[in-house]
Amino acid sequence: MAGRFEGKRAVVTGAAGGVGAATVELIEREGGSVVGVDLNATGDVLACDVSDEASVRSAVATAAERLGGLDIVVNVAGIDQFRKFEDLDFATWQRHLGVNLTGPMLMSHAALPHLRESKGNIVTIASIAGLRAQPYQAAYCASKAGVILLMKSLALELAADGIRVNTICPGGIQTDLPTNAAAEHADTQLDWELLMETAGARYGFMPPSDVADAIAYLASDAAASVTGAVLSVDRGTAC
Numbered sequence: 001m002a003g004r005f006e007g008k009r010a011v012v013t014g015a016a017g018g019v020g021a022a023t024v025e026l027i028e029r030e031g032g033s034v035v036g037v038d039l040n041a042t043g044d045v046l047a048c049d050v051s052d053e054a055s056v057r058s059a060v061a062t063a064a065e066r067l068g069g070l071d072i073v074v075n076v077a078g079i080d081q082f083r084k085f086e087d088l089d090f091a092t093w094q095r096h097l098g099v100n101l102t103g104p105m106l107m108s109h110a111a112l113p114h115l116r117e118s119k120g121n122i123v124t125i126a127s128i129a130g131l132r133a134q135p136y137q138a139a140y141c142a143s144k145a146g147v148i149l150l151m152k153s154l155a156l157e158l159a160a161d162g163i164r165v166n167t168i169c170p171g172g173i174q175t176d177l178p179t180n181a182a183a184e185h186a187d188t189q190l191d192w193e194l195l196m197e198t199a200g201a202r203y204g205f206m207p208p209s210d211v212a213d214a215i216a217y218l219a220s221d222a223a224a225s226v227t228g229a230v231l232s233v234d235r236g237t238a239c
Contacts (some may be wrong), residue, residue, distance in 0.1 A: 005032030
């Protein structure tokens, strides 16, 4: 039996690990062709800084050339650094917006001509931090809330072109992102109990494959009538 992505061509950001790598593996396992991009290029993963327009346009052009076009764009790349607001410097604020908000905008914009041709779709990873407040996460919450409304706006605008645009808001995931963010503040007086409660860790962190499965649904023809959706994958945290 053919897989859900037989004949489909995808580009996935943040593909060097975590949810991005799990998504690449799933799409390929189900018959799709994928080019993964990441700031840290490894193996077949292309180097790309999603916050840099020239880097994004080069990566998308290379992916489309390799694959013969694009049907699916999956925006996974993201950063998260815990900061008390009083300690939040402008560079950290800008980096969160650059990667988490501007990155999906640049990827979607660069891929738009290819998606128009294929009547493809975009799936973007936001976070429950874009739906509810979290302490020490002002920059992260702002960037994720922004990307949710960015993608809903694109869904409205691009529906006439047959392009679907959807967003996923995960809770805590077992990746290097929260681990590295926590390690940076191992000796500080942050309220870890409050942070973990609001970050979706009440029932433990999810494996990246749980989020990849949700991405696969929205990117597949099974969701042919779904656009502008914001799907929480968080074990009920944001209810």
